Amino acid sequence: MPPEAATATTTVVNVPEISRDDFKRGQKAHAFKIIDVLPAESYANGHIPGALSMPVPEIAALAPRLLPDLNEAIVAYCGKFT
Amino acid sequence: MSLLRELGYTNVRDYRGGLADWVESGGALEALDAAQSDGLTPVNGPALTVAGDGVLGRAQARIAHRHGWNDSVLGLVDSMSTAQLFLVWLLMILLSGFAYWFAALIGEHGLVEGGAPVGINFKGFADAIYFSFVTATSVGYGDVVPVGIARAIAVAEAITALLIFGAVIAKFVSHRQDELVGEIHRITFDERLDRVQSNLHVVISELLDLTSICEGTPLPPNRLGARLDSTVLLFQGEARTTHDLLYQPRLMVEEGVLASILANFSSALEVLSELLTCMPAEFRRSQSFQIALTNTVRLADDICSNCVPHQYTPRLRFWMDRIQATARRIK
Numbered sequence: 001m002p003p004e005a006a007t008a009t010t011t012v013v014n015v016p017e018i019s020r021d022d023f024k025r026g027q028k029a030h031a032f033k034i035i036d037v038l039p040a041e042s043y044a045n046g047h048i049p050g051a052l053s054m055p056v057p058e059i060a061a062l063a064p065r066l067l068p069d070l071n072e073a074i075v076a077y078c079g080k081f082t
Numbered sequence: 083m084s085l086l087r088e089l090g091y092t093n094v095r096d097y098r099g100g101l102a103d104w105v106e107s108g109g110a111l112e113a114l115d116a117a118q119s120d121g122l123t124p125v126n127g128p129a130l131t132v133a134g135d136g137v138l139g140r141a142q143a144r145i146a147h148r149h150g151w152n153d154s155v156l157g158l159v160d161s162m163s164t165a166q167l168f169l170v171w172l173l174m175i176l177l178s179g180f181a182y183w184f185a186a187l188i189g190e191h192g193l194v195e196g197g198a199p200v201g202i203n204f205k206g207f208a209d210a211i212y213f214s215f216v217t218a219t220s221v222g223y224g225d226v227v228p229v230g231i232a233r234a235i236a237v238a239e240a241i242t243a244l245l246i247f248g249a250v251i252a253k254f255v256s257h258r259q260d261e262l263v264g265e266i267h268r269i270t271f272d273e274r275l276d277r278v279q280s281n282l283h284v285v286i287s288e289l290l291d292l293t294s295i296c297e298g299t300p301l302p303p304n305r306l307g308a309r310l311d312s313t314v315l316l317f318q319g320e321a322r323t324t325h326d327l328l329y330q331p332r333l334m335v336e337e338g339v340l341a342s343i344l345a346n347f348s349s350a351l352e353v354l355s356e357l358l359t360c361m362p363a364e365f366r367r368s369q370s371f372q373i374a375l376t377n378t379v380r381l382a383d384d385i386c387s388n389c390v391p392h393q394y395t396p397r398l399r400f401w402m403d404r405i406q407a408t409a410r411r412i413k
Contacts, residue, residue, distance in 0.1 A: 015084055018095040020107055027109075030275075030339045032093075035086070038101065040287075046111035048104055050276040052283045059085050065286060065349050070090045077097035077104070 018075055032073035048077065112280065164253045171246045175218045178239040179211035182232050186210075191230035200226070218243035274323070275339055281320045282346040288313045289353040296360035303365055310357075311371045317350060318374040321381040328390045328402075337395055344385075344401035351382055351408040358412060375412075382409035 018026070026032050027050065034051040036043050043053035054062050054076075067074065086094045097103075105111065159167065186192025186202055193200040193213055200206040213226045217236050220243075228236045292309060295301055324347055327335060367375075386406035387399030394402070 015087060015094055015096045017098050020097075020099055020103055023097050023099075023104075024107070024109065028272075030336055030342075032095075033342065034097075036101075042101075044113065046101075046113045047280075048101070048109065049112040049273065050279055051112075052279070053287065056085070060089065062287070062290070063086065063089050063091070065290065065353070066283065066346070067091065068345055068349070071092050073093045073095075074086060074091055075095045075097050076086060077100045079100050079102060 023075060026073075026075065032075050033067060035074055035076040037076050037078045042079075051077075112276065159249050159253075164250060164257065167246060167250045167253060171218075171243065171250060174239070174242060174246065175214045176211065178218070178235060179207075179214035181235050182213060182228065183207050183210040185230070185232045185235065188231070192228075192232055193226050194229055195226045214239065218247075220244060275335065275343075278320050278323050278327075278343055279339075279346065281316055282343065282350055285313055285317045285320065285350045286346065286353060289350060289357055293353065293357050293360075295362065296357065300362070303362065306362075306365065307368055307371070311368055311374070314354070314371055314374040314378060317354070318378045318381075321347070321378045325381045325384060328385060328392070337398065340394075341397055341401065344398060344405065347382070347385075348401050348404045348408060351378075351405060351412070354378075355408055355412045379409050379412050382406065385409075 027034060027048065030050065034048055035054050036047045036051040037054055037056050037059065038047075039055050040053055043051075043055075047053065052066055054066065056078075099106075101111075162170070182193050183202070183206060186200060186206065190199070193206075193209060195209060200209045209226055213228070213236075216223055216226070217240050220240060288309065292301070292306065292313075295306065324343055327340070327343070382405050384406075385402050387394065387402045389406075390402065
């Protein structure tokens with residue numbers, strides 16, 4: 001395995017998962033900010049209620065403005081199985 | 083997802099199932115309808131007014147019967163609980179029972195059982211109460227019958243008992259309906275809150291997109307005007323909602339939700355203020371834009387920690403003050 005691939009895997013693993021049930025409960029209780037990282041068209045067609053749109057290429061530009069608090073609880077999702 | 087981590091966010095989680103899993107598990111989706119994104123919808127949105135006690139139906143009934151003699155009767159029935167009404171019903175039956183019994187004292191005006199008048203003793207009293215119940219519940223066995231004045235009392239009792247009992251039943255049913263209406267209001271309110279957040283987010287993205295003109299990328303003036311108009315209209319609607327939320331909080335909003343709304347509001351206002359400083363010289367503000375902008379700024383100017391009628395936590399106060407400070411910079 002080349003070393004780059006190894007680092008990439010480690011970074012992804014760093015982000016913990018949230019189960020469907022926990023997610024549903026938190027979504028209802030507004031326990032965290034929900035981020036839709038799908039393209040803007042997909043967001044316009046349908047997104048989880050309360051989610052903010054932050055397409056992957058624009059995350060770096062949008063995040064500081066939309067999520068001013070670095071310690072804020074955030075859950076990100078995309079289409080399926082990231 | 084890891085990108086967010088790299089940007090310094092400490093508390094990021096990944097909903098792996100994503101949109102597909104959400105839909106599969108029966109979660110509803112929210113879409114931006116076309117009319118809204120081009121800014122043609124009435125920007126006020128559904129008003130954030132929720133009857134706290136969920137007595138909408140009753141309030142409407144009261145308006146319909148504002149005048150008329152039955153207003154006081156309805157008001158009385160309204161003010162009593164189901165149990166109280168039921169007690170009134172029982173009391174009325176007992177009083178009528180006494181009335182039949184006393185009517186027998188005046189001679190041929192009491193109750194007759196099996197051809198013989200009911201006596202003025204304890205058995206007679208028990209018979210009177212029994213007859214009263216049979217009449218009030220409109221059963222009418224006919225084993226005890228009234229004569230003379232007792233007949234008039236029986237007719238009055240039957241009518242009154244029926245009306246009171248009807249009120250008891252109606253109250254019982256409407257209580258459940260009131261609860262249901264209250265629940266529906268709460269759900270609508272939650273959805274509206276979600277919508278405020280989505281809409282503010284759309285406003286921010288759109289305004290951020292337009293700030294490219296500040297970096298020297300020219301946009302055709304008419305296109306710039308159209309996008310700016312629709313965005314500010316949408317912003318005005320959400321500004322009003324946020325304002326209402328702070329000034330008429332009939333339903334408590336969780337602090338986290340309110341903080342996020344205020345933070346987004348503040349960001350949007352800051353971007354707007356920045357954008358307005360670098361509009362091209364040949365740009366003319368349309369009338370609708372000017373009205374919407376004035377309204378938005380006026381609403382935002384009302385939001386500060388010391389002018390809202392409630393005491394909020396420092397985090398919320400911070401955002402409120404920031405919103406007002408930004409609003410005062412906008413011309």
